[in-house]
Amino acid sequence: MSGINKVILVGHLGKDPEVRHLEGGVAVASFPLATSETFNKEGRKVEQTEWHNIVMWRGLADVAAKFLQKGKLVYIEGKLRTRSFEDKEGIKKYTTEVVAENFTMLGRKTDFESGESRVARAVENENFKGGDSDDLPY
Template structure:
């Protein structure tokens, strides 16, 4: 039987996506995503934030570049992928990323339109 590699996250973008094209023209976007939970520590409610590196490829990267900005609440579906790279100092390092296969903006409709569109909108 094969294993399952499935990740579902709901969190806020830590910064605007970094968008670029590779040498072969493939689009890639990446950003940090913060997920938070409330835990009890010594009788006090404490918020713990975990940061995840999210990567989107091709058409999904194009859509993310148009829609996603720092602070937006987003639902991400994807899989974990670990890769190695060499640092500037020549040291081999490893990183684990969430390779997104799907995403959905969450929140109110007003979170996704500009202030100008809001002024002209008829609700």
């Protein structure tokens, strides 16, 4: 039986998406996303925030770069990926990221300069293809 790797997050961007272009012009955007929950602890309200590293590839990265900004509320669907890298001292490190497969901007339309309908048109006009995350170059 196959496993399921599905992540659904609703949170606020911690900073504007940072976009890089790899060999062959493949776009990759990354940004932190904060999700918060509030609970009652000993009669007082406590808020706990978790930070998630979000990665978007190809056309999805281009759309994110155009329309997402620090502080905006967004719904993201994707999957968890853990990868390793070497830091400046040559020590092997691991990081876990959410590789986004799609996203939806949330909030009032006035929160977005162009409105959601223009985002949909931009995606269509750019022949949007989020791509298969199994084809990722890492």
